[in-house]
Amino acid sequence: MFRSMALKELREVRVIAVVAMIIYGIITIAAIDPRSPLNLFNYLGMSGSRIDSIPFVQDNFVGKFYFFAALVAIAFGLWQTFGETVRGTYPFLLHRPASRRWLMGMKLFVGSAVYLIATAVPLLIYSFWAATPGNHASPFEWSMTVSSWVAWSAMTIIYFGAFLTGIMPGRWYQSRFLPLAAAIFAVFVVVATANSGLNGSLWPCWIILAVDVWIITMIFFVAQSHDYT
Amino acid sequence: MPDVIVTHGLTKYYGAYCALDSLDLRIAQGTVYGLLGRNGAGKTTAIKMLLGISHPSYGRAEVLGEDSAQLRPQTRARIAYLAEGHPLYGWMTIGQAVKFTRSFYDRWNQQLLGQILDHFELSPKRRIRRLSRGQRAQVALALAVATDPEVLILDDPTLGLDTVVRRDFLESLIQIIQRRGRTILFSSHILGDVERVADRIGVLVDGVLRVDCPTDHFKQSVRKVVLEFEGPPPELPPCPRLVNCRPVGHNLELVVVGLNGEHRQLFDSLQPRRTEEIEFNLEDAFIEYTIGPRRGLPIFSTEEEVADV
Numbered sequence: 195m196f197r198s199m200a201l202k203e204l205r206e207v208r209v210i211a212v213v214a215m216i217i218y219g220i221i222t223i224a225a226i227d228p229r230s231p232l233n234l235f236n237y238l239g240m241s242g243s244r245i246d247s248i249p250f251v252q253d254n255f256v257g258k259f260y261f262f263a264a265l266v267a268i269a270f271g272l273w274q275t276f277g278e279t280v281r282g283t284y285p286f287l288l289h290r291p292a293s294r295r296w297l298m299g300m301k302l303f304v305g306s307a308v309y310l311i312a313t314a315v316p317l318l319i320y321s322f323w324a325a326t327p328g329n330h331a332s333p334f335e336w337s338m339t340v341s342s343w344v345a346w347s348a349m350t351i352i353y354f355g356a357f358l359t360g361i362m363p364g365r366w367y368q369s370r371f372l373p374l375a376a377a378i379f380a381v382f383v384v385v386a387t388a389n390s391g392l393n394g395s396l397w398p399c400w401i402i403l404a405v406d407v408w409i410i411t412m413i414f415f416v417a418q419s420h421d422y423t
Numbered sequence: 424m425p426d427v428i429v430t431h432g433l434t435k436y437y438g439a440y441c442a443l444d445s446l447d448l449r450i451a452q453g454t455v456y457g458l459l460g461r462n463g464a465g466k467t468t469a470i471k472m473l474l475g476i477s478h479p480s481y482g483r484a485e486v487l488g489e490d491s492a493q494l495r496p497q498t499r500a501r502i503a504y505l506a507e508g509h510p511l512y513g514w515m516t517i518g519q520a521v522k523f524t525r526s527f528y529d530r531w532n533q534q535l536l537g538q539i540l541d542h543f544e545l546s547p548k549r550r551i552r553r554l555s556r557g558q559r560a561q562v563a564l565a566l567a568v569a570t571d572p573e574v575l576i577l578d579d580p581t582l583g584l585d586t587v588v589r590r591d592f593l594e595s596l597i598q599i600i601q602r603r604g605r606t607i608l609f610s611s612h613i614l615g616d617v618e619r620v621a622d623r624i625g626v627l628v629d630g631v632l633r634v635d636c637p638t639d640h641f642k643q644s645v646r647k648v649v650l651e652f653e654g655p656p657p658e659l660p661p662c663p664r665l666v667n668c669r670p671v672g673h674n675l676e677l678v679v680v681g682l683n684g685e686h687r688q689l690f691d692s693l694q695p696r697r698t699e700e701i702e703f704n705l706e707d708a709f710i711e712y713t714i715g716p717r718r719g720l721p722i723f724s725t726e727e728e729v730a731d732v
Contacts, residue, residue: 195526195527197526198522198523198526198527199526202512202523205514206514281510281512281513282506282508282510283510283511283512284476284510285471285474285476285504285506285507285510286506286510286511286512288476289474289476289499289502289504289506290499290524290527291496291497291499291500291527291528292496292527293496419478421471421476421477421478422471422476422477423468423471423477
């Protein structure tokens, strides 16, 4: 049962994961080798190559990475929930002999795991590239990457917020959109804090964890009480 | 026989709109129950609440003795459900859909599943998105039956199927019914289908259960009486259980539930030149019954109420 459900979810999010990896790949190439023909941002007039690049401090990577990571998190969350609504498959899925909490929990587990792995890969590649001497003319400390890793984990708030929005009753322009909007705002606050004077500190991770747990609790509550009409 | 499906005042509001109004229903074990109603009558709403997919505004429902809102996975495994439109994952092959569904059940009749798929000539390699609507229905039915359920709930299972596929689907359903004491609840608005398989029917009109009785009893209870007059038909005095009254030329066409001596006496008092009583098949009985002034429809739920037909 676990394996079947995990494979089903994996199969359903894999398209988004592949698209995300391609986008991340382009962002990473753009940061490492701005003159590469694979840097599609050049064709869009968004090369943004900097002579004074300092990885994770002043570069072409972090801003784009945050932006696309947030988009990917939204795509994952909505696809896993709203996708079932659009295809009309909720009645089939929810009638399987498993608790609703387990079914939603499996969706969250697979979705967040795939999202985190897919998003961690480019960050790791860029981190190792930055840590390799001779690749750029600026100092590097691993602590410089902490705020990006905090942002990486903070994006789970957006993923869970999008997931909650996907199963919420109500109208999109009203209460339904609220969890996602609140999640985006929370991530802004956390990332801004992590990038400010507290650079290098891991304490925002505790806030992220607390917010994640709160949204997951809400997801389970809404999943249980929501009408799948 | 114990009751397998029970509802107590089951009510559902969507905002101010009442989709289902105080549904009280008891379906005994082994019954094949056809839930009828026009579009928007509340059939799907009732079924979704029976399965805990939707929550009642008031009242409660029980299936296999358990509150529908809190069905345990073990109980859910004993109930098969075919949702309207037979939703399945289009990207799966039939084989993958079988594997996925099977993983949730301890009890699984692979042999029966194979027989049904063979009968419908469905290869496990075929992708569900490429199947016709009828073939999807067949796969959904096979998956539902393979779980060897005690209760089978089907929401408009033949909707959108052509006549031949529908017939084939129903034949399979009849075979399934014949297997030991299964209880089947199915909604439909194709009356011919219901007539063939259901031994009891319920008719929902605007969210209210107006009829709950054996199928044959319903057919016999709704009658048309045509009174022919010399000239224009006279005003009809207040008549109990009158569903519809239409003047057509020199005739007065009346649809009555539970036609009895009292009615006949009343009609005779109008001194018609000729009186004709017409029996209906289920479809005509249903149409005549539901086409009338809905709020004023007579409710009948047992044989006794109209025993003097």
